[in-house]
Amino acid sequence: MVITIVLLCVQLITRCYGAGSPGPAACANLTGSLGITKVSSSPLSLKYISTRQDYWNTLQSRYQPSCIVYPKSARDVSIAVQAIRASGSRFAVKAGGHNPNDFFSSVDQGVLIDLGSLNAISYNATSTLATYEPGSTFGDLYAYYAQFGRTILGPTMGGVGTGSALGGGSSYLSPQYGMACDNFRELEVVLPNGEIVIASPESNVDLFFALRGGGGNAYGVVTKYTVQSRPAGQFYSGNVMYLFEQTDAVTLAIKNFMQYNADPKASIVATYLKLPTPGLGLNLDEAILTFLVYDGLDPGDAFTNFTNIPHVVETMAVRTYPQVIDMPIPYLAQLTRGNNIFRVGVHRSNDSSYELALQKWRDWAESNKGSYQLLAFNYEPVPQSLTDASKAQNGGNAMQMPDGPWFWVSYILMTPPLLPQSNYDSVQASFRAMVESVGNAEGLPLFINDANSDQNPLSTFSTYPQLQIVKNKYDPDHFFSTKTGGWFST
Ligand SMILES: Cc1cc2nc3c(=O)[nH]c(=O)nc-3n(C[C@H](O)[C@H](O)[C@H](O)COP(=O)(O)OP(=O)(O)OC[C@H]3O[C@@H](n4cnc5c(N)ncnc54)[C@H](O)[C@@H]3O)c2cc1C
Known part of the structure; x- marks a missing residue:
């Protein structure tokens, strides 16, 4: 029902704004559906400026999104993805903003989804599993799990964001426990069609495979990670x-x-x-x-x-x-x-x-x-x-x-x-x-x-043909591969 209303609104607004302005059309719709606290369209607002400036490759700050969306739940991400899709706008998904490649987590005249407000963290002492949403930096995550004498696999510098784990994630602890992505146990994912699914060894197994080191935004937006934590003493x-x-x-x-x-x-x-x-x-x-x-x-x-x-x-x-x-x-x-x-x-x-x-x-x-x-x-x-x-x-x-x-x-x-x-x-x-x-x-x-981005690293994976199949299954009309940057196996 919500999805249908969102689509109808987007179609209406897209018509009003004209086919040449898909970014502003998506933004107007999103302001209506998510509210002004979750959408910032003014390049002069402090929130907008802060997100736009926050890239490790400072050249990414040249680009000016039509608006920046700050989802607080997987459902918000789903609404955003559907609105962007319906408008035909370009977009980008940003976690820690440390990928230096053009348009991987930046966008010019399109919708930027900043995951920074999606930042719940938890630890289960019985199962020793840790969960985190994508908005924290790994420095925040390491500090949180340290209080339990635990840590998780992630990059060797604290400011790097959670997109790092989707790209594999090389850690000081990798010689003992593998890459960060090897320690995934379950992922919550918003697919390119807006559906919210679980990827795990039991559910959407092919998606779970591709997201373990095959990159993030080719297959959807990960909104929650459940990972195996590891002991961290001295x-x-x-x-x-x-x-x-x-x-x-x-x-x-x-x-x-x-x-x-x-x-x-x-x-x-x-x-x-x-x-x-x-x-x-x-x-x-x-x-x-x-x-x-x-x-x-x-x-x-x-x-x-x-x-x-x-x-x-x-x-x-x-x-x-x-x-x-x-x-x-x-x-x-x-x-x-x-x-x-x-x-x-x-x-x-x-x-x-x-x-x-x-x-x-x-x-x-x-x-x-x-x-x-x-x-x-x-x-x-x-x-x-x-x-x-x-x-x-x-x-x-x-x-x-x-x-x-x-x-x-x-x-x-x-x-x-x-x-x-x-x-x-x-x-x-x-x-x-x-x-x-x-x-x-x-x-x-x-x-x-x-x-x-010009090195086409996925093509060096022995699993490249398999990744192409997964990509075509979860993004059959190539919405993500044509509207945002990232590693694509099409
Ligand atoms: C100073 C520095 C130190 C580094 N150290 C290490 C290291 O020790 N080990 C290591 O493995 N790598 C390291 N890296 C590389 C780093 O892992 C990559 O640059 C990674 O892409 C950064 O992730 P991010 O979330 O910070 O960046 P972002 O640019 O925000 O995201 C990277 C990509 O992932 C996508 N993405 C992010 N979150 C999601 C999500 N939830 N769902 C779907 N797609 C998503 C984005 O759209 C983007 O394409 C380092 C990089 C820097 C700059």
Whole structure:
């Protein structure tokens, strides 16, 4: 009944506004059906400004939505989806706003659904299951579950949003428990036709599969996550930072860790950073920051190879999980906001692609001084314990991750704010060519959470044909794939 009334209203309003204004038509309808407290159409309102400014890639703030909708329930999301569909407007779904790709969580002259008001959280001590709605950041979630001595799988920085889990979700705890999405137990989803369904091992099993690492907004809007929580006690952890002289030694330590570490409680992320200071071929502008995390008090010699190398900073100490996430400083994700893009590579750890990727990145940095404000190159290991843990839960995720060890490299390019468009385009093209020249390992999936929209990472999944079937089943008229951005397997 509600659905029919919504559709009738939309058709009426769309006619009044004319076919050329589907965004404002959808917004007028939504203001009527959801009320002015849940819809903001004025670009001058504080709420609208706050949502529009809140992107990690600040270039997304250029776009001006016709209105921003703040649903408070799955039913509100359903009403919004149906109204947008009926109007023919473009739209976007935004959780934490940390995906840097154009139109993934931003929209110009269309409806932006900001999930930030949908933020209930709970923990069941008997089942040890945790539930959360999509509007919190992972920093909020880690802080909440810490009071029960528990945590959930999610990204290594607190400001990142829950869309991260739909893209797989790589965590410090992944070597023990798999990716964040492997720990899903049930999802509540608003489908592209507005229907609210449950996806789980018992219900809509194909949808549950695709949403575990295949991305979010291709299949609908997830309005509630039920996940397996994990114990979180004390972590021996910290950062060790090195200067350029140690590049070779640190590179070897990382490679050895990725190939030989057998303790799944030990986890590392290693970041090479380049600043736009003069290079002169000496790499004086380079620093290496490692994040070393041990789930427990005694890492044995898991990190000795790192701590033995001469370093300039070392902060190893006992921490709670929220403190681990705040390393080296709280709000790091927010502090790195800028004109950012991601690219990703995938490689095996037993060949020379490890050194090749780093060398090409460093050469590019040296010959493109002035074209970037910050460059980062991250090694993200995928050990066999991770791929085993993934398979052990729900039969693995949408990536069907082949046995580790292997690794992803995530590249971040932050361009200067006032770069003219033609310079911006040529810098992006040159950076893309550099990453492509490294090549990727056959048979391994690119990580969608770190990918640029032009990399088509889903096509590297062995499950791509299966994802296409799921996509066509749940979005048969391609509403989502034609009206919003995201990872689509059509
Ligand atoms: C500083 C930083 C650190 C990071 N660290 C990690 C890390 O440690 N591990 C890791 O795996 N990734 C990491 N990432 C990558 C991150 O996971 C992706 O950028 C992810 O897409 C961000 O999710 P979000 O909710 O913040 O962003 P958003 O841009 O809001 O959402 C991302 C995408 O998911 C869609 N989406 C979001 N919520 C829903 C929903 N409920 N239903 C349907 N679709 C939805 C959006 O429409 C959008 O297309 C990091 C990114 C940054 C910028």
